[in-house]
Amino acid sequence: MSSPAPQLQRRNVEVFDSGGAVIAGFWQYGTLQWDEFYKYLVPFIIASTDWSIFRYRPNRHQRGVLCPPGTGIVKPGYYILLSTTGEPTRVGLKSIPLLVRPPGSNTPPTPSHEPHYGIRARTRDGQCLVTGVTTQSICRLGVAHIFPRIYDTEWTHKGYPSKITDQADEASMGGSLKIDSVQNLITLRYDLRCAWDNYEFGIDPNNNYRITAFLNGNADCNGLHLKLDHIHDPTLRPLDELFTEHLMQCLFKFVIGPVEREWSWDECEVALDAFDLSDTGVWGTREGKELLEVMLADRLFDHRLSQLIPDDTSRTIS
Structure with a gap:
């Protein structure tokens, strides 16, 4: 019997508060600068004073040198968030709704089962928008939504349907929701599509669409x-606002707070296909129940969407 594959270390940078709790972290590939890291933390940090980050030795509870915003690279290691004068400060973390997506399948769809929106995106791009690999092979390129399509209520609440300028007929864009417009789609190498759906890397439209990965394994x-x-x-063209929305989800899932459990496709899709929900260690948890709801919503979404799109083939009999 083969042994399970070793788990990658999730983070090599961690930030503590003065009480010893982990409040942030990520995997540093040697490119993320201090000014970027501060920018990523600011929307989520609630502190009783102005704050800064310092080097930290957790085994000795010892503060080190100040690490101010700037172009310096964040070095792997431990840090602590304190007041700007180096004193303890109360720290809280803002929360945003995490738009959990179904885990990405490792099996590409067959041409006859490709989603309707995939054909338009593949025609527009013809390449992986990250690596530049050029191919029309459905086995090599996957199409991903920037904003997850099962959250149509949130999509509508944020006003995105009115921001879509795609001129295609509504039926090919998911009806009046327009959530399947090519402006909400990107074409990616299949493994990168799975990482995108899991929020392992994000795109900053305000920094020349630079890609930053926050989890190990995406060098x-x-x-x-x-x-x-x-x-x-x-x-x-994809909407910049949607990339920013996705980036915030990446930060909330993998940068803010302690390391989150990573769900595997085997735990989720295989169990659901076999109706094997007996593993209470997986499905009995709050996260497991939430993920099950998301997976069921994903499977039923096309049926629900079809109820919103008028049937153009219908005829009135006089």
């Missing part, structure tokens, strides 16, 4: 820039 995409120069028609 091949970290530091690259999303390739969008081939999209000349603005009505086909």
Whole structure:
């Protein structure tokens, strides 16, 4: 019987508060600068004073040198968040709704089962927008939503349908929701599509669409820039706001707070296909129940969407 594959170390940078709790962290590939790290933390940190980050030796509870915002690279290691004068400060973390996505399958769809929106995205791009690999093979390129399609209520609440300028007929964009528009789609190498759905890397539209990975195992995409120069028609170009939304989800899931459990496809999809929900260690937890709801919503979404799209083939009999 083969032994399970070794688990990758999830983080090599961690930040503590003065009480010893882990409040942030990520995997440093040698590219993330201090000014970027501060920028990522600011939306989520609630502190009783102005704050800064210092080097830290947790085994001795000893504060080290100040690490101010700047172009210096964050070195792997331990840090502590304190007041700007180096004194303890109360720290809280803001929460945002995590738009959990179904775990990405490792099995590409067959051409006859490719989602309707995938054909338009693949035609527009013809390449992985991260690596530049050019192919029309459905086995090598996957199509990912920037904003997850099962959260249509949140999509509508944020006003995204009115921001989509795609001129395609509504039926090909998911009806009046327009959540399946190519402006909410990117084409990625299949393994990167899975990592995208899991929020393992994000894209900063305000930094030349640079890609930052926050989890170990994504060195091949970290530091690259999303390739969008081939999209000349603005009505086909992905919306910057959607990339920012996805980036915030990445930060909330993998940077803010302690390390989150990583769900495997085997635990989820295989168990659901076999109706084997007996593992209470997986499905009895709050996270397991939440993920089960998401997976069921994903499977039923197309059926629910079909109820919102008028049937153009219907005829009125006089």
